[in-house]
Amino acid sequence: MASLLDEKDPKSPTITIQEMQLGVWRVKVVSDTVFGLQKQWDDARSALPLYWRLMTDIFNASPALFTIFIACQLWQGIEDSILMHFSNQFLRNIEAGVGQGKVNSRKILSDIVTRLVCTVFFAFIRWYSGKVLELLKTRVTRYFELVLMKAKLGLDMPTSQEAGSKQGVSAQQAWDALQNIFKFGTDLIRIASHILLIARISRWSGGPVYTLLCISQPLFSAFNRRDLWDKVCFGFVNNTFYLRMKSLEKLASGAFRQDIISGGLGSWIADEFYKSHLHLVKIPEGHPYQLYSESSVLQDILSKILGDSPVVRFFHFCALQAIKDPAAFSVASIAILQQSSTSLKYSITMVMRTSQRFRSSVTSVKSIYASTGVINSMVVGHVPYPRVDEKSEDADGSKGMGFELKNVSFSYPGTRSITPALKNISLIIKPGQLVVIVGANGSGKSTLIRILSRLYDPSSGQILIDGLPSSSHRIDDLHAATTLLSQDNLLYPLSLGENIGLGYPECVNDKEMIRDAAEKGGALEVVQKLKDGMDTELDPTVETFELGLYGNKTHPLYEEMEKMPKSINVSGGEKQRIVAARSFMRFNSGKVKFVAVDEPSSALDAEGELRLFENLLAVREGKTTVFVTHRFGHLTKHANIIICMKEGNILEMGSHAELLQKKGEYANLYEIQAGAFSDTTSKRKEHFKPQVLG
Numbered sequence: 182m183a184s185l186l187d188e189k190d191p192k193s194p195t196i197t198i199q200e201m202q203l204g205v206w207r208v209k210v211v212s213d214t215v216f217g218l219q220k221q222w223d224d225a226r227s228a229l230p231l232y233w234r235l236m237t238d239i240f241n242a243s244p245a246l247f248t249i250f251i252a253c254q255l256w257q258g259i260e261d262s263i264l265m266h267f268s269n270q271f272l273r274n275i276e277a278g279v280g281q282g283k284v285n286s287r288k289i290l291s292d293i294v295t296r297l298v299c300t301v302f303f304a305f306i307r308w309y310s311g312k313v314l315e316l317l318k319t320r321v322t323r324y325f326e327l328v329l330m331k332a333k334l335g336l337d338m339p340t341s342q343e344a345g346s347k348q349g350v351s352a353q354q355a356w357d358a359l360q361n362i363f364k365f366g367t368d369l370i371r372i373a374s375h376i377l378l379i380a381r382i383s384r385w386s387g388g389p390v391y392t393l394l395c396i397s398q399p400l401f402s403a404f405n406r407r408d409l410w411d412k413v414c415f416g417f418v419n420n421t422f423y424l425r426m427k428s429l430e431k432l433a434s435g436a437f438r439q440d441i442i443s444g445g446l447g448s449w450i451a452d453e454f455y456k457s458h459l460h461l462v463k464i465p466e467g468h469p470y471q472l473y474s475e476s477s478v479l480q481d482i483l484s485k486i487l488g489d490s491p492v493v494r495f496f497h498f499c500a501l502q503a504i505k506d507p508a509a510f511s512v513a514s515i516a517i518l519q520q521s522s523t524s525l526k527y528s529i530t531m532v533m534r535t536s537q538r539f540r541s542s543v544t545s546v547k548s549i550y551a552s553t554g555v556i557n558s559m560v561v562g563h564v565p566y567p568r569v570d571e572k573s574e575d576a577d578g579s580k581g582m583g584f585e586l587k588n589v590s591f592s593y594p595g596t597r598s599i600t601p602a603l604k605n606i607s608l609i610i611k612p613g614q615l616v617v618i619v620g621a622n623g624s625g626k627s628t629l630i631r632i633l634s635r636l637y638d639p640s641s642g643q644i645l646i647d648g649l650p651s652s653s654h655r656i657d658d659l660h661a662a663t664t665l666l667s668q669d670n671l672l673y674p675l676s677l678g679e680n681i682g683l684g685y686p687e688c689v690n691d692k693e694m695i696r697d698a699a700e701k702g703g704a705l706e707v708v709q710k711l712k713d714g715m716d717t718e719l720d721p722t723v724e725t726f727e728l729g730l731y732g733n734k735t736h737p738l739y740e741e742m743e744k745m746p747k748s749i750n751v752s753g754g755e756k757q758r759i760v761a762a763r764s765f766m767r768f769n770s771g772k773v774k775f776v777a778v779d780e781p782s783s784a785l786d787a788e789g790e791l792r793l794f795e796n797l798l799a800v801r802e803g804k805t806t807v808f809v810t811h812r813f814g815h816l817t818k819h820a821n822i823i824i825c826m827k828e829g830n831i832l833e834m835g836s837h838a839e840l841l842q843k844k845g846e847y848a849n850l851y852e853i854q855a856g857a858f859s860d861t862t863s864k865r866k867e868h869f870k871p872q873v874l875g
């Protein structure tokens with residue numbers, strides 16, 4: 182037995198955890214204590230405002246359906262008891278008739294009709310509530326899908342990165358929570374209605390002692406039951422032989438086939454598996470849920486005797502009553518009472534199970550509303566961009582966006598790296614300049630681009646955009662004034678036309694503009710190769726199911742399956758061309774003042790790369806342009822500044838000529854690239870000449 186203290190709440194009572202070995206499983210179960218029940222009750226009470234919010238939201242999303250749903254749920258709680266009540270009435274009338282030797286056929290007929298009408302009515306209500314349930318489920322999940330999607334789309338990069346590391350929530354959870362809440366409520370109503378029915382029938386046969394006996398037996402069996410379903414527990418496999426068998430099973434799977442064949446491991450694996458298996462023959466197989474509820478013979482016998490004793494007493498009591506007052510004794514009522522008692526037992530068992538789900542739904546509802554109320558960590562200013570009212574030459578954005586970085590350092594949120602991605606960067610980029618950033622892998626080039634594009638804010642230091650702190654500007658305006666063409670850009674699961682057109686969403690249907698952008702990005706050849714051209718769905722969303730085909734390729738349905746739309750195979754270079762076309766589309770908005778190009782040409786052929794750079798340079802008028810590249814030969818002659826980075830720092834900065842003169846890192850990188858096409862590297866080649874051994 183172990184004891185844990187809930188650290189969040191110093192007043193919270195001690196939780197007792199019971200540990201047990203069930204088969205190969207080690208299971209830790211939180212024992213229900215009086216304090217635990219108290220805490221659960223407190224939790225449920227404190228969650229009331231959340232439930233209320235959930236109900237109000239669902240009511241607003243679908244008032245009529247939700248009202249009908251509540252009525253149906255309430256009805257389901259009392260339905261059984263009403264049916265049993267009519268059954269009791271019917272049987273008692275027959276019994277009375279048999280006792281008196283004269284059956285009142287009109288009464289019996291009326292009972293039969295009432296019972297029949299009830300059955301039809303109940304069947305109709307069940308059918309109708311099933312329909313309502315489906316419709317409401319669709320409305321609720323769609324409603325919460327939209328709510329959660331809007332919340333997700335509103336997150337900035339650092340906040341979404343933080344949120345992504347935590348577990349996400351789904352609209353289905355909102356529906357499940359609603360169902361769990363109502364199921365729990367319905368089960369409670371069902372218990373109450375059974376108790377009322379038992380009390381009512383006992384009035385005719387037996388009185389309060391009867392009522393107590395009928396209620397105590399189901400309570401006794403329900404609380405005497407061992408079930409993991411209504412417990413808070415955690416388990417893990419705690420058996421080395423079992424785990425070894427699982428590892429050997431993995432090893433025997435197809436993935437390791439080559440190693441197993443070439444290494445001759447087959448018989449060794451089978452032998453080892455058998456050895457582990459021998460250790461497990463006496464350990465029961467099965468899931469902890471099943472093993473936990475299994476009881477010993479003694480327990481079984483004891484539970485039977487104890488469980489039956491109220492029934493035995495109950496029948497003794499009935500017999501006594503019959504002798505004492507035969508008129509007040511009814512076999513029909515006793516039969517119905519027994520049935521009610523069984524139903525009550527079932528309802529109590531169910532409510533114990535649903536109470537666990539009811540409690541877990543509190544957590545779900547909390548996380549759903551928590552995820553819709555996440556506040557972005559990046560500061561959003563109010564100054565529009567460009568600042569149209571400014572007279573200053575640098576501030577209207579007509580030449581491009583100007584940057585000043587003062588001691589900027591940055592670490593990615595939640596990163597495990599102990600060194601920042603950027604360290605104390607200070608630099609000035611004037612409006613309209615062309616900047617080329619070079620440096621080794623991981624030196625911080627892309628990070629610098631992301632900071633300039635205001636996808637992230639610095640961890641320390643300051644960035645001025647056109648002379649004002651970047652946080653003073655409206656972030657949406659800054660993003661609208663930026664084009665980021667990067668190796669990370671992805672193709673969207675939409676049509677090819679939309680993939681390009683969404684660079685400028687307002688003109689996503691402008692075919693002429695899209696064609697022009699495709700041409701500039703070098704994507705026109707890709708479009709022309711496809712049968713459906715711009716309408717081609719690149720990665721069509723297809724959801725199918727199949728049953729019983731078992732991969733039978735000759736089956737006519739297999740052909741039908743084959744006709745389903747498939748993803749288009751796009752090469753890395755073609756993807757980069759489409760993404761580049763999207764950037765050219767974006768220039769049409771006329772708002773772009775900063776073009777950030779982060780190694781977008783790694784998969785392009787030499788001609789494609791040259792054309793892309795030329796086309797980008799051709800539209801750079803009125804824009805500040807920053808290129809990150811490992812192949813900077815094409816760009817150096819145009820660049821105003823070249824920044825050479827290493828390990829998050831700026832190592833060197835200046836013009837091409839200045840940096841070559843310095844004979845530092847940049848000169849070295851340049852020499853390697855230029856040398857690949859000239860003899861100047863002959864010395865280097867000498868250096869790398871393979872040594873002849875011996």
Ligand SMILES: Nc1ncnc2c1ncn2[C@@H]1O[C@H](COP(=O)(O)OP(=O)(O)OP(=O)(O)O)[C@@H](O)[C@H]1O
Nearest residue numbers: 593596598602620621622623624625626627628629
């Ligand atoms: N999203 C991220 N989350 C956490 N760390 C990141 C992330 N992106 C980059 N880093 C880390 O930041 C550092 C700088 O990475 P960055 O991508 O800026 O380098 P780079 O110079 O562009 O490299 P490359 O030339 O390989 O593209 C690296 O150590 C990298 O591991």
